[in-house]
Amino acid sequence: MTTKPGRRRGERGASLIEFAMIAPLLFILLFGVIEFARLVGSYTSVWTAAREGARYATTSGEDTVNPSILRYKSCDGILAAAQAKIVMTEVTAANIEISWVAEDGTVLADCDSSTAPIDPATDHNLILPTGTQIQVRVTDAFNGVVPIVGGMLDGIDLSSTQKRSIYLGVLGD
Secondary structure, three states: OOOOOOOOHHHOOHHHHHHHHHHHHHHHHHHHHHHHHHHHHHHHHHHHHHHHHHHHHOOOOEOOOOOOOEHHHOHHHHHHHHHOOOOOOOOOHHHEEEEEEOOOOOEEEEOOOOOOOEOOOOOOOOOOOOOOEEEEEEEEEOOOOOHHHHHHHOOOEEEEEEEEEOOHHHHOO
């Protein structure tokens, strides 16, 4: 039996064995990078949804969902603006909280009328004090898809709260 020049007889299968030992680590590293990228993308989606909901509420004009009210009063319009920016995760309306907060931190109104004294969806004559902030909070939990690596990241809470001030003279009210 002849061997290739420069190789001894005992080294013929060494490359295959080395690859077999290193391959699992390389695949774990590769899938870890993929899962981490998915985690960052999901957080970015949650952050962008909260930002867009707050931005929608502070732009002037009538609501695109219900033109009879202004944008800053429209729970449906703010919710639709936030949901339109959700890409890498499955955030539902239940994961989006919209509220109007006074400068001292008191909640003046929110889209869940059971927790605030005023419901802007039904009180179309609502006038909020200038400087009131719209607060949009979006939450979700990350779910990994790769069993080994994703299991370590499963259940990470993704949350973003965005606030913007409402100045009524600017919004046309």
